[in-house]
Amino acid sequence: MSEIRKELKYLSSHEWARLEEDGTVTIGITAHAQDALGDVVYVETPEVGSTVSVGEEAGVVESVKAASDIYTLVSGTVVAVNEALQESPETVNSSPYDDGWFFRVQPDDLDELDEALSADDYRELIESEE
Amino acid sequence: MGNKTALYSTHQASNGKLVDFGGWDMPLHYGSQIEEHHKVRQVAGMFDVSHMTVVDVKGVDAKTYLQYLLANDVSKIETLLGKALYSGMLNPQGGVIDDLIVYNMGNWFRTVVNCGTREKDLAWMSKVAADFTVELVERDDLAMIAIQGPEAIARTKSVVGAERAAVIDSLAIFQGLASSEWFIARTGYTGEDGLEIMLPNSEAVAFWNALADAGVTPCGLGSRDTLRLEAGMNLYGHEMDDNTSPLVANMGWTIAWQPTGREFIGRPVVETEKTNGVKQKLVGLVLRERGVLRAEQIVSIAGSNEKGVITSGTFSPTLGYSIALARVPAVTPIGTGSCFVDMRGKQVLVEVVAPNFVRNGKQVF
Numbered sequence: 001m002s003e004i005r006k007e008l009k010y011l012s013s014h015e016w017a018r019l020e021e022d023g024t025v026t027i028g029i030t031a032h033a034q035d036a037l038g039d040v041v042y043v044e045t046p047e048v049g050s051t052v053s054v055g056e057e058a059g060v061v062e063s064v065k066a067a068s069d070i071y072t073l074v075s076g077t078v079v080a081v082n083e084a085l086q087e088s089p090e091t092v093n094s095s096p097y098d099d100g101w102f103f104r105v106q107p108d109d110l111d112e113l114d115e116a117l118s119a120d121d122y123r124e125l126i127e128s129e130e
Numbered sequence: 131m132g133n134k135t136a137l138y139s140t141h142q143a144s145n146g147k148l149v150d151f152g153g154w155d156m157p158l159h160y161g162s163q164i165e166e167h168h169k170v171r172q173v174a175g176m177f178d179v180s181h182m183t184v185v186d187v188k189g190v191d192a193k194t195y196l197q198y199l200l201a202n203d204v205s206k207i208e209t210l211l212g213k214a215l216y217s218g219m220l221n222p223q224g225g226v227i228d229d230l231i232v233y234n235m236g237n238w239f240r241t242v243v244n245c246g247t248r249e250k251d252l253a254w255m256s257k258v259a260a261d262f263t264v265e266l267v268e269r270d271d272l273a274m275i276a277i278q279g280p281e282a283i284a285r286t287k288s289v290v291g292a293e294r295a296a297v298i299d300s301l302a303i304f305q306g307l308a309s310s311e312w313f314i315a316r317t318g319y320t321g322e323d324g325l326e327i328m329l330p331n332s333e334a335v336a337f338w339n340a341l342a343d344a345g346v347t348p349c350g351l352g353s354r355d356t357l358r359l360e361a362g363m364n365l366y367g368h369e370m371d372d373n374t375s376p377l378v379a380n381m382g383w384t385i386a387w388q389p390t391g392r393e394f395i396g397r398p399v400v401e402t403e404k405t406n407g408v409k410q411k412l413v414g415l416v417l418r419e420r421g422v423l424r425a426e427q428i429v430s431i432a433g434s435n436e437k438g439v440i441t442s443g444t445f446s447p448t449l450g451y452s453i454a455l456a457r458v459p460a461v462t463p464i465g466t467g468s469c470f471v472d473m474r475g476k477q478v479l480v481e482v483v484a485p486n487f488v489r490n491g492k493q494v495f
Contacts, residue, residue: 038352039164041445042420060474062422064163064352064445067474093162 010122037063135180152246163352174279203386220396273334278324321361362486
């Protein structure tokens with residue numbers, strides 16, 4: 001079983017979100033997702049200053065196996081992207097919840113996070129998939 | 131649960147990510163497919179390829195049977211014991227039933243066919259054999275381990291004893307020789323020098339572990355695929371299949387047209403195609419920007435209404451960008467400027483090259 005962090009929120013499409021102390025929200029993909037994808041070779045993140053919306057594609061992750069769209073858990077303005085992933089996409093494999101984050105959003109409406117899955121819900125989801 | 135090779139428990143114990151591969155539970159990788167790929171290009175890696183089907187062809191008609199069954203001509207390998215030959219096995223419509231390797235074993239032959247096509251291959255080979263005095267013996271008692279990379283031969287020699295090391299030293303490229311119950315061949319599917327060794331299932335684990343102790347990295351079928359694609363080698367079901375002519379799959383060189391009197395299955399059809407010219411060809415594609423070319427993406431050529439298709443695509447770990455093999459209109463020019471791939475709705479310009487990207491660790495296009 002891949003690591004699932006208690007304090008994070010999740011999507012069924014295998015992204016996670018972390019509410020930061022400054023009120024922004026960090027988005028990445030889960031340990032389960034990187035394991036299923038295999039070696040990550042490219043990451044396409046949204047541009048700083050662009051807006052992202054729940055339910056719409058916000059980026060792409062490409063592995064040796066497949067290309068996969070990335071979705072955000074909150075709508076808002078992108079305030080930071082993880083530039084290091086351009087040079088070292090394999091960080092998504094080695095550190096999906098920390099150094100392998102994708103982008104950070106200033107949310108329009110933080111309540112959107114309540115719609116996302118809890119760690120327990122997400123665990124149940126991937127157990128049912130296995 | 132699928133079929134298991136003699137090394138199944140070893141793969142599990144080494145944290146292999148086991149996936150279904152043509153009905154077999156095989157390791158995709160043991161952690162990182164890309165790292166395994168680099169090990170093969172730079173040092174040495176080993177693959178469990180025991181899922182492949184070995185069929186020995188014996189009997190007084192063995193040669194004439196194979197000369198009729200295969201598009202290539204086994205008389206080419208008669209002069210050297212153990213010499214190997216790559217060939218397509220065609221159907222009467224001129225499509226490819228399978229691609230295979232055949233070894234000259236003296237007064238008989240050994241063939242190695244794909245695992246995904248095992249049942250139809252055996253059925254076809256048996257059907258054709260009915261008109262010949264031959265015996266087909268499937269060798270599922272044998273495991274097969276491929277050791278590949280610039281250090282593969284040296285490290286293998288260090289663990290097999292003096293007698294087998296001498297056999298290895300004597301091998302020409304594309305030749306295999308028996309050594310008691312083992313069969314040691316200087317062949318492979320990676321574009322690197324190396325060996326493919328068939329040995330009794332009961333000896334496979336000990337040999338695998340000895341190779342690991344000698345610094346040969348266990349590699350899964352994921353890196354095997356990226357390595358063969360960099361080397362521009364075909365994969366059955368991708369570059370060719372029952373409905374694809376060998377002439378559009380870059381396999382024209384494997385058809386022995388001489389002597390003109392040799393009848394082989396599919397000959398009339400492919401000979402007519404050759405005379406009239408085929409409308410498609412297999413090329414390599416290169417994308418130096420971000421993104422990965424994938425099988426089944428559609429290829430467009432400026433000035434042509436005919437579309438092409440990517441047959442295999444991947445990220446090339448050696449080159450650091452994406453490469454692909456594609457079946458495209460025969461008019462497609464080599465070079466850049468006129469070939470586009472539909473990548474997730476975007477038309478992306480790619481370079482067209484000969485279907486060969488990396489050999490012996492080096493870019494070749």
